[in-house]
Amino acid sequence: xxxxxxxxxxxxxxxxxxxxxxxxxxxxxxxxxxxxxxxxxxxxxxxxxxxxxxxxxxxxxxxxxxxxxxxxxxxxxxxxxxxxxxxxxxxxx
Numbered sequence: 594x595x596x597x598x599x600x601x602x603x604x605x606x607x608x609x610x611x612x613x614x615x616x617x618x619x620x621x622x623x624x625x626x627x628x629x630x631x632x633x634x635x636x637x638x639x640x641x642x643x644x645x646x647x648x649x650x651x652x653x654x655x656x657x658x659x660x661x662x663x664x665x666x667x668x669x670x671x672x673x674x675x676x677x678x679x680x681x682x683x684x685x686x
Contacts, residue, residue, distance in 0.1 A: 598651070598679070599647055599677075599679075600647060600651070601641075601643075601644035601645070601647040601648045601651075602641075602644055605641045605644035605645065605648070606641075608640055608641045609639060609641050609645060610635050610636070610638065610639035610640075610641075611632070611635060611636070611639070614635065616631065619631045619632040619635070619658070620632045620657045620658045620659075621656070621657045621658075622657075622658070622663070625665070625666075628663075629658045629663060632658040632661070633658065633661040633662075636658065636659075636660055636661030636662075637661050639660075642660045642661065643660070643677065645659050645660040646659060646660030646662070646673050646676060646677050647677060649662075649664050649673065650670075650673060650674060650677060650679060655670075659673070660673060660676070662676070
């Protein structure tokens with residue numbers, strides 16, 4: 594029997610470090626080559642980073658930076674799943 598998939602806690606967004614940030618554009622890089630370092634630094638110190646990552650994975654968000662990871666990049670989404678200790682989705686390697 595497998596463990597149930599964890600879920601983000603309700604209303605986690607209220608505690609997100611990015612909420613109301615002076616530079617919201619940091620979380621939406623204009624270029625595919627932009628590493629989004631500023632957003633990643635903020636995310637690494639965020640107390641709801643895990644909730645944010647779970648929300649991104651479970652809702653299959655594929656834009657912007659979530660939990661410090663570029664969700665528009667396959668490799669970064671895999672890294673996010675590893676950070677969250679979640680298996681790869683069925684049919685993916």
